[in-house]
Amino acid sequence: MDLKYWLGRAVDEIGAWAADHDGFSPHASASVTDHEMADGFGELVRRLSSSYPFFHPRYAGQMLKPPHPAAVAGYVAAMLINPNNRALDGGAATSALEEEAVAAIASMFGMPRHLGHLTGGGTVANLEALFVARETHPGKGIAYSREGHYTHARMCHLLGMRGYPIEVDSLGRMDPEALERQLAQGTVGTVVATVGTTGLGAVDPVHTILAAARARDVRVHVDAAYGGFHVLLDQEDADLLPDPRPWRAIAHCDSVVVDPHKHGLQPYGCGAVLFGDPGVGRFYRHDSPCASYASYPTDRPHLGEISLECSRSGAAAAALWLTQKLLPLTSGGLGQVLAAGRRAALRWAALIEESSVLDLYQPPDLDIVTYFPRTDPLLLSEVEAASRTVMRRGMSDRADPVYLSTARIDARSFAARWPGAVTDLGHTRILRSVLMKPESELHLDQLHSLVERLATTARHAG
Numbered sequence: 303m304d305l306k307y308w309l310g311r312a313v314d315e316i317g318a319w320a321a322d323h324d325g326f327s328p329h330a331s332a333s334v335t336d337h338e339m340a341d342g343f344g345e346l347v348r349r350l351s352s353s354y355p356f357f358h359p360r361y362a363g364q365m366l367k368p369p370h371p372a373a374v375a376g377y378v379a380a381m382l383i384n385p386n387n388r389a390l391d392g393g394a395a396t397s398a399l400e401e402e403a404v405a406a407i408a409s410m411f412g413m414p415r416h417l418g419h420l421t422g423g424g425t426v427a428n429l430e431a432l433f434v435a436r437e438t439h440p441g442k443g444i445a446y447s448r449e450g451h452y453t454h455a456r457m458c459h460l461l462g463m464r465g466y467p468i469e470v471d472s473l474g475r476m477d478p479e480a481l482e483r484q485l486a487q488g489t490v491g492t493v494v495a496t497v498g499t500t501g502l503g504a505v506d507p508v509h510t511i512l513a514a515a516r517a518r519d520v521r522v523h524v525d526a527a528y529g530g531f532h533v534l535l536d537q538e539d540a541d542l543l544p545d546p547r548p549w550r551a552i553a554h555c556d557s558v559v560v561d562p563h564k565h566g567l568q569p570y571g572c573g574a575v576l577f578g579d580p581g582v583g584r585f586y587r588h589d590s591p592c593a594s595y596a597s598y599p600t601d602r603p604h605l606g607e608i609s610l611e612c613s614r615s616g617a618a619a620a621a622l623w624l625t626q627k628l629l630p631l632t633s634g635g636l637g638q639v640l641a642a643g644r645r646a647a648l649r650w651a652a653l654i655e656e657s658s659v660l661d662l663y664q665p666p667d668l669d670i671v672t673y674f675p676r677t678d679p680l681l682l683s684e685v686e687a688a689s690r691t692v693m694r695r696g697m698s699d700r701a702d703p704v705y706l707s708t709a710r711i712d713a714r715s716f717a718a719r720w721p722g723a724v725t726d727l728g729h730t731r732i733l734r735s736v737l738m739k740p741e742s743e744l745h746l747d748q749l750h751s752l753v754e755r756l757a758t759t760a761r762h763a764g
């Protein structure tokens with residue numbers, strides 16, 4: 303698709319709609335000439351050019367990539383009106399789009415019923431899930447994987463709840479036995495299972511966690527901010543998921559968070575939280591002093607009545623809805639995009655295992671590959687120094703750049719994968735590449751040889 307054309311169409315179509323409402327001239331106080339704009343815009347574009355090229359397969363670092371052009375066009379079209387999905391009088395059309403987009407996410411997980419909405423991101427979405435957890439299980443704490451997102455500990459603090467980090471196995475997945483020991487204490491009201499840890503992309507055994515929790519009337523929230531959309535890879539014929547059972551269990555959990563601004567092709571500002579029991583809406587009840595809800599009487603709840611955030615972008619809902627229309631939440635739609643990244647990760651892991659200068663930290667559950675330059679002996683200090691050197695040199699090579707990121711790993715976790723390691727430091731750094739762009743699949747050999755070359759020279763440099 304031609305983004306320039308569709309951006310122009312957005313301006314034309316919304317302009318034509320506006321012209322239907324009598325002519326008027328914008329107030330002089332905010333008027334800007336094209337000449338003035340040229341200066342400011344020129345400086346903006348210049349400053350933006352210092353960004354890393356997230357769109358390019360040579361960027362194999364953090365969880366970053368541009369949104370789909372359809373999302374951009376949908377966002378701009380709606381943003382020209384700027385609806386607010388807090389209430390139906392501020393965004394009736396985009397509230398309906400949000401409900402449809404969220405319903406599509408619910409059916410992607412196979413949830414029989416749901417109550418959900420979009421949020422500014424995964425952080426607020428998780429906060430809402432833990433807030434509801436506190437209301438349904440007052441006085442009880444939250445258990446989460448030691449390698450889960452730091453937001454859970456933070457939000458426990460914010461909500462005045464006790465957090466219980468649970469030990470992980472040697473692949474960074476929550477250890478069900480350690481969880482069982484914690485649950486036996488009777489202090490946990492909710493377990494957070496993570497589907498795709500932000501560091502390693504490790505997937506907790508949601509199905510096992512769910513069974514343990516149900517036996518004790520404990521709630522289960524799934525933080526699938528990163529790996530939720532990978533449920534689309536669950537197919538009979540394709541062997542792309544390490545084990546589909548964690549994703550299949552999501553439908554039976556109490557709540558789930560997924561970030562369309564990570565794997566849903568959206569610009570930032572788009573998370574989602576869904577609850578299995580629509581009755582939890584009662585915990586959000588409030589009286590808005592500027593009760594605009596009253597100015598739009600309806601049987602439908604205003605989205606602001608079932609979310610903690612007040613003003614929210616209607617344009618984000620429009621962008622997500624349009625993207626889903628074009629790349630539906632099916633294995634043949636968005637699933638194809640995720641499959642390419644997953645294949646890239648599997649292939650790169652295989653290449654690294656064959657390499658004489660790189661070692662694979664652990665096999666990837668999703669599309670996040672973790673690795674480090676081989677050192678002999680295997681000293682954590684050497685691993686850290688070599689990883690940093692590879693990343694720094696890759697990023698500063700003007701002719702042949704490659705953009706990687708590093709992950710901090712504590713000595714205990716490292717030794718669980720590499721028992722021969724000499725833990726001369728309490729932690730180390732390894733290389734981490736999030737292959738979330740489908741294009742990574744097509745440039746993998748180039749990426750691998752660039753990283754191998756950097757690892758070779760890093761060894762000699764020390």
Ligand SMILES: *Cc1c(COP(=O)(O)O)cnc(C)c1O
Nearest residue numbers: 423424425451500525527528561
């Ligand atoms: C990204 C992420 C979060 C935080 O979400 P934001 O969208 O960055 O606010 C929480 N949990 C997991 C597993 C994540 O990957």
